[in-house]
Amino acid sequence: MNMTTVRKSKLLALISLLDDPDQMIFDAVEKELLKESARIIPDLEYVWESTVHDVCQERIGRLIRKIRFKEEIRHLRGWSAKSDPDLLEGFIIISRYLFPEISVEKVYRRIEELRKRVWVELNNSLTSLEKITVLNHIFFNEYRFRIVSDNQENMKSHSVAHLLESATGSMVAFSLLYQIVARKLEFPVRYIDFPRHPLLAYADRKIAARVHPDVETDILFYINPSGKGSISGRRELEFVLRKMNPVIEINRLEPGSSSTFLLRLLESIDQSAALTGETYRSQEIQQMKKVLGAHLKVKNLK
Secondary structure (H helix, E strand, O other): OOHHHHHHHHHHHHHHHHHOOOHHHHHHHHHHHOOOOHHHHHHHHHHHHHOOOHHHHHHHHHHHHHHHHHHHHHHHHHHHOOOOOOHHHHHHHHHHHHOOOOOHHHHHHHHHHHHHHHHOOOOOOOOHHHHHHHHHHHHHHHOOOEEOOHHHOOHHHHOHHHHHHHOEEOHHHHHHHHHHHHHHOOOOEEEEOOOOOOEEEEEOHHHHHHHOOOOOOOEEEEEEHHHOOEEEOHHHHHHHHHOOOOOOOHHHOOEEOHHHHHHHHHHHHHHHHHHHOOOOHHHHHHHHHHHHHHHHHHHHHO
């Protein structure tokens, strides 16, 4: 009998003890199984489907969830450690935390379809403003994407898979998708952590120097994805900021990283979890935020 067979037999023996009524035995078994990777999930699911004991089903369901969460934390840690992490990859990790069954291949395929649909409408004579107008037309007129209000948000509204499937999502989730598609079209669009809602900034230092000769900035204009891609100039945004309490200086609205954008998504998910009664997610979300926050601190020190 080789080591693989021995290991498999040990795991199956541990799984068979999940219905033991003794809590101490269950705790010991769970501790051992949590050392394993997601590869044991099919075995756990088989036992879950086979058992007639409600307690055992509940325990296995909880264990599967813990193993999956551990895997997503590992993926998120690896993603955030990259020097230039891909925003879509990070969005998928968080979406998979919410809905483990999502098809990653389908997500990539649908985003590529969106990119191509916009790309065929572009040409070299278009200005930066016209390019964003084309992008907005495809998003809001052809695909009819829409934002759900805060009190209608649920877990699905934060998932990239659901957003692409239904053309409906939360303000932060859609803003993420907007930037992802824009960057795949090579538009120099950056995330701005605006207090009320995520903003995107179209950056072009050469043109910005001509448009704003008295200001040191590379931002040409601002885009509000959740406002159907509405575009604001520097002066318009300064007017809005002056009316806020407390007043915010426009120069403090620095472009944020992909990790900062995902932190905004996690905050939105946490709020939705409180509204839908999924309070068990709060601790998990805090762990995910801690992973992203830790790597942001390291990068800022470099």
